[in-house]
Amino acid sequence: MKPAIKPAHQFIVCHECDLVCADVPVATGEAASCPRCRAILYRNGTASIDVALALAITSVILLLLLNSFPLLSLKVQQVTRDTTLFHAALAMWDDGMHILSLLVIITTMLAPALQISVAVYLLYVIRFGDARLALGAPLRALQTLRPWSMVEIFMLGLLVSLVKLQHMADIVIGPALWSCASLIFFTAALTSVLTPRNIWLWAHAAKASKAATGVSHV
Amino acid sequence: MSEQEYRHIPATGLAGQTGASAGLITCDICEALCCTHDEAATHCPVCGASLHLRHKDSLTKSLAYLVAAAILYIPANLLPVMQTNTIFGTQDDTIMSGVLVLLYTGSWPLALLVFFASIVVPLLKLFSISLLLYTCWKKSAWNPLQRTQLFRMVEAVGRWSMLDVYVVTVLVALVQFKSLAAVHPGGGALAFGAVVVLTMLSAQSFDSRLIWVAKTHE
Numbered sequence: 001m002k003p004a005i006k007p008a009h010q011f012i013v014c015h016e017c018d019l020v021c022a023d024v025p026v027a028t029g030e031a032a033s034c035p036r037c038r039a040i041l042y043r044n045g046t047a048s049i050d051v052a053l054a055l056a057i058t059s060v061i062l063l064l065l066l067n068s069f070p071l072l073s074l075k076v077q078q079v080t081r082d083t084t085l086f087h088a089a090l091a092m093w094d095d096g097m098h099i100l101s102l103l104v105i106i107t108t109m110l111a112p113a114l115q116i117s118v119a120v121y122l123l124y125v126i127r128f129g130d131a132r133l134a135l136g137a138p139l140r141a142l143q144t145l146r147p148w149s150m151v152e153i154f155m156l157g158l159l160v161s162l163v164k165l166q167h168m169a170d171i172v173i174g175p176a177l178w179s180c181a182s183l184i185f186f187t188a189a190l191t192s193v194l195t196p197r198n199i200w201l202w203a204h205a206a207k208a209s210k211a212a213t214g215v216s217h218v
Numbered sequence: 219m220s221e222q223e224y225r226h227i228p229a230t231g232l233a234g235q236t237g238a239s240a241g242l243i244t245c246d247i248c249e250a251l252c253c254t255h256d257e258a259a260t261h262c263p264v265c266g267a268s269l270h271l272r273h274k275d276s277l278t279k280s281l282a283y284l285v286a287a288a289i290l291y292i293p294a295n296l297l298p299v300m301q302t303n304t305i306f307g308t309q310d311d312t313i314m315s316g317v318l319v320l321l322y323t324g325s326w327p328l329a330l331l332v333f334f335a336s337i338v339v340p341l342l343k344l345f346s347i348s349l350l351l352y353t354c355w356k357k358s359a360w361n362p363l364q365r366t367q368l369f370r371m372v373e374a375v376g377r378w379s380m381l382d383v384y385v386v387t388v389l390v391a392l393v394q395f396k397s398l399a400a401v402h403p404g405g406g407a408l409a410f411g412a413v414v415v416l417t418m419l420s421a422q423s424f425d426s427r428l429i430w431v432a433k434t435h436e
Contacts, residue, residue, distance in 0.1 A: 011251060013237035013244040016366060018427040020235040020242060037366045037430070074392045076399070081392055088391035095390060097403045103411050104387050107380065136265025140247045147373075147418060150380055157384025160332060163324045164389065168399065196247065 012041050047193040049202040053123045055190040059116045062183040066151075067109065070174035071158060074165065082174060085109060085154075111149040116187070118142050119194055126203050135203060139196060146191070152184045236430070243269050276425040277355055283420035284347050290409045290416065291340060297406035300386050304399045312406055313337060313382060335381040336410070343379075343417045346372045347424065354428040365429045373421050379414045383407060 012023040017037035026032050031043040070082035083091070085108060093101035118138045125135070158177060165171055237243050243252050245262040252262055252269055262269055273279075298310035311319065313336050321329035346368050353360060386407045393401040 011242060013242050013251060015244050016370075016426045017362070017430040018236040018238055019430075020237055020240050037363060037426075039366075039370075072388070072392060076395050079395055079398075081394060083388070083391040088387050091391035091394070092387055092403060095403050097408060100383065100387075100403065100408050100411050103415070104383065108384075134266070136247070136262070136267065139265055140267050143247050147377060147422070150377055153378055153380045154384045156331075156335075156378075157381050158388055160320075160328060160381065160385045161388040161392070163328055164320070164385070165392065167323055168393075200250070 014039055014041060042197050043195070045193065045198070047198065049123060049127050049206075052190065052193045052198070052202075053120075053127055055186055055193065056116060056119045056123055059183060059186045059190055060120060062179045062186060063113060063116055065179035066176050066183055069176040069179070071176045071180070072162065072165075072174055073172040075170040075172070076168070082172075084176065107148055107150040108154045111145050112151050112183075112187070115142060115145045115149050116190075118145070119190060122194075122199065126199070126206050135199065139199060142194070143196070149187075151180060151187065155180050155184055238272075245269060272427060273423065273425040276423055276428060277351055279423040280347065280420045281351055283416045283423060284344065284351065287340075287413050287416035287420060288344050290412045291344065294340075294406055294409035294413050295337075297409060298404035299382060299406040299410060300389060300404050301402045302393075302399070303402070305397065310404065313410065316382070316385075332381065332385075335378045339375050339379050340413055340417065343372055343376055343421070347417070347420055350424060350429070354431070357431055362429050366426055369421075369424065369426050369429070376414070376418050376421055379417075380411070383411045383414070 010023055012021050013019070014021060014034040014037060016039035017034060019034055019036045021032075021034060021041060023042075024032065026042075026044045028044050028046055032041045033039060034041055067085055070084050071088070073080055073082035086105075089101050089104040089109070092104060118141050122135060122138045122142070155177075158180070162171060162173075241253060244250070245252055245265060245267055247262065247265050247267040250262055250265065260269055261267065295313055298312050299316065300311050302309045302311065317329050317333045317337070320332055350365060350369055350372075353365060386401075386403050389401045390403050393399055
């Protein structure tokens with residue numbers, strides 16, 4: 001016999017092993033994990049939507065800096081060559097490696113840019129806009145984009161290139177390299193805060209406070 | 219502000235109850251708990267993502283990507299990933315020779331890092347996913363917890379193999395000094411990028427809930 005279905009929010013089904021678990025409240029700073037496969041079911045962090053929005057906006061600025069300034073400059077006998085992220089990908093294209101060039105553009109420029117814009121949109125809508133707007137599609141986009149945004153791996157690639165190049169030329173580190181390093185830091189913080197659970201919690205809280213004060217945003 | 223440290227509290231699992239047997243499913247995207255008794259409910263009522271008790275054709279899709287990746291792993295390692303033209307002549311570098319160059323001219327920690335990211339990780343991924351696919355196809359009840367942890371590791375480290383693709387991209391863009399020195403990408407880089415993407419797709423298609431199927435039916 002099937003058990004009676006209790007109100008849905010009392011249970012959580014583990015997304016990794018499909019065990020039905022009780023959705024018990026945990027204290028701040030604690031995470032509930034699946035007793036069978038030890039997947040983390042949910043966390044109770046202290047992050048507020050304002051913190052998340054601040055992280056997202058900082059990421060936007062850093063992403064713009066990363067894309068507009070040179071990453072590295074190379075000096076060989078009076079000839080200087082520097083490259084931005086986009087030009088690096090284009091050099092690959094010019095050499096006939098079109099698919100690889102697209103892969104680099106998607107993983108280091110397109111995916112991070114989309115991920116951060118969607119995050120800003122989501123947070124803005126919840127914080128200032130109409131929380132009844134559909135949050136599903138952007139959330140879906142966010143979860144899909146996550147593995148394809150590889151700024152941190154690109155950063156490591158830069159460092160390896162730096163070591164490879166240090167024997168052949170003078171290297172000047174460009175401003176974009178520092179933006180890249182800080183962007184990794186801020187997007188990691190943003191990702192850990194911007195969980196689906198937090199988004200629904202913030203959206204519900206925003207809805208409730210609007211209903212209570214009777215304020216309606218246009 | 220990086221990821222917070224959380225104290226882990228195991229949630230209470232309802233013994234033997236799985237989402238599949240109770241007609242409950244957690245949406246992959248928004249983590250909302252949905253009831254699947256309703257035949258019409260194929261989409262999450264909260265975010266609109268399609269719901270599956272198990273991913274459709276998970277094993278077949280995952281296997282298809284895996285086979286493609288395994289085939290491309292051969293040219294990825296045999297073909298040169300880049301060609302360096304200097305006044306002293308032309309030099310072709312494969313992934314492994316790149317590691318050796320780093321070992322002799324750079325530092326051994328960096329050589330080790332590239333060796334792990336480019337050679338060990340893709341190979342381990344191919345073996346791990348094969349093992350997971352085989353045991354799930356056989357509906358094996360063997361060490362489900364360890365297999366889940368293996369899968370988690372595969373998902374987490376898989377992207378880092380893009381490292382070499384980025385190194386080649388940066389070198390191609392920077393080292394262009396006409397007759398003095400120039401770096402061009404080789405076919406190995408394309409095959410290598412494809413291996414990374416295909417193994418990522420293979421891991422994403424795999425449904426970790428299948429690992430626990432045999433356990434549930436005991």
